[in-house]
Amino acid sequence: MTAGEVSRTDVDKALLGSATYRSLGEQQLSPAEERFEKGRRTIGLFLAPVLTIAFLALPLGMEPQQQTLAGVLLGVIVLWISEAVPIPIGGLLGVAVVVFLGVAPADDVLGAFGSSTIFTFIGAFILAQAMLKHGLARRFAFRILALPRIGSSTTGVIVAFGLITAGLSAFVSNTATVAMLLPTAxxxxxxIAKLMQDRGVVEADFDPLRIRVGSAIMLMLAYGASVGGLLTPxxxxxxxIGRGLIEEATGERISFAQWVAVAGPICLAMFVALAFVVIRLNRPEIKQIEGIAEYVKEQRxxxxxxxRAEKNTLIAFGTTVTLWILPGIVALIAGxxxxxxxxxxxxxxxxxVAVFGASLLFLLPTEWKEREFTLRWKDAADIDWGTIVLFGSGIIFGSLLASTGLAETIGTSVNDALGLxxxxxxxIFGVILAILVSETTSNTASAAVVVPIVIPVAMAAGVDPFVPALAATFAASFGFMLxxxxxxxxxVYGSGAVRITTMIRTGVTFDIIGAFLIILILPIMISLTGLGS
Structure with missing residues (x-):
């Protein structure tokens, strides 16, 4: 199969990665990677209960509720990092155990699943599903690629793919965005490969998936999605997850508009840095290209x-975003x-608002005579419900950390040990910890693990946890190295166009630059917007 002959089956395979948890059979791994994954998950499966039981048996002099919660949470973190079981199941298992061991009554523990943020997740996921199903996201991608001068240079194409994925990922699942754009890329x-062959830039029998411009395009796809995902809640x-934990700890909620105001400059700076790093470390073999405009024109x-379905999706999406930002606009005008x-x-x-916008997709008809609407329920059933379950579990543990006093104990201990x-x-501690954890486990689990640690550390030091916790939340979306x-x-690694050494070199560089930008810009933007004060 050539680079241009990507079937729908390839996209379906890639979309398997959009779930919170992927079994070994759902991943394209080398033999060495498969051995590593099997070992990691096997160790986690046995290590989690052993650590929990051992911790509960230690004579630490802690309050019984605190020690029990800490032991269970330690086991859950091991399950999350090792992915010994599906990540959402690790959270649910821990929730059940803390109730069994009498840390808190079931009704109190499960109250987090009634959080408004749970429904924000549900509504946003359904809207994203409609954009993917009806091709609206793909149409947006080709519209950007059709802009003047975009397709005339390799740099323009690389940057355009970054912009497309960043823009879509602000509202659509990062993974689904990349999977959808992979065939186009x-x-x-x-x-480009055919043009390089015609010009004699490469040998006649070269592998079109092993050229530097291919690595650059693929890495912009993957990393651009992570950068764009920071732009909106x-x-x-x-x-x-981070926003919910911050609200739980500080009582201050970050509105949709406030989040965008804070994240916008950070995303812009990170995108400029990303484009520079990717192009500099994967310098394209040729600069000027022809033929892309014709390809894009054919696809459009x-x-x-x-x-009609695309128009309905635009109506629902536009209505939702408008209602999300309206309170922020009123705040700017009236205070x-x-x-x-x-x-x-x-x-x-x-x-x-998210639930209302999603519901419009089941009310706006595409074929009224047949009573066909923009989405069917089976489409909504395909969204990543595991992430929603994981979010609820994370909020539950964050709430229990505060209510049992364990958060204060952790914060005091870490503060005494590190002198923060x-x-x-x-x-800096929160950002580095979040990046390290995100390199070894899912970004979602990274936020659920790290933010509850950073908040009590800040509180124990007498520091407002708002800035450190939000910085750790942003850094949890990293994980550019592996x-x-x-x-x-x-x-993108499974496409064959990116070598593991190329990903590591580029990813480490961007990890460092991205961490620096978050630490530098975030406090400034929080101060300018008046948050956390």
């Missing part, structure tokens, strides 16, 4: 005009303390 790579699961012609802002923010809860006494070192770090990394 491979098709364009095939055009619904862009990536770690965002909503095949799609034709906007369908956060005004009656108008209080009135509208109380009514336009983000979770309820001000906001800057605590922020194919196993994120599903989108695995997808």
């Amino acid at each position: 491979l098709g364009i790579l095939g055009v 619904v862009g990536s699961p770690p965002n909503l 012609a095949e799609m034709g005009a906007l369908s 956060n303390d005004s009656d108008a802002y209080t009135w509208i923010s109380d009514r336009l809860d983000e979770g309820m 006494t001000s906001v800057v070192p605590i922020t 194919p196993v770090s994120t599903p989108q990394n695995a997808i």
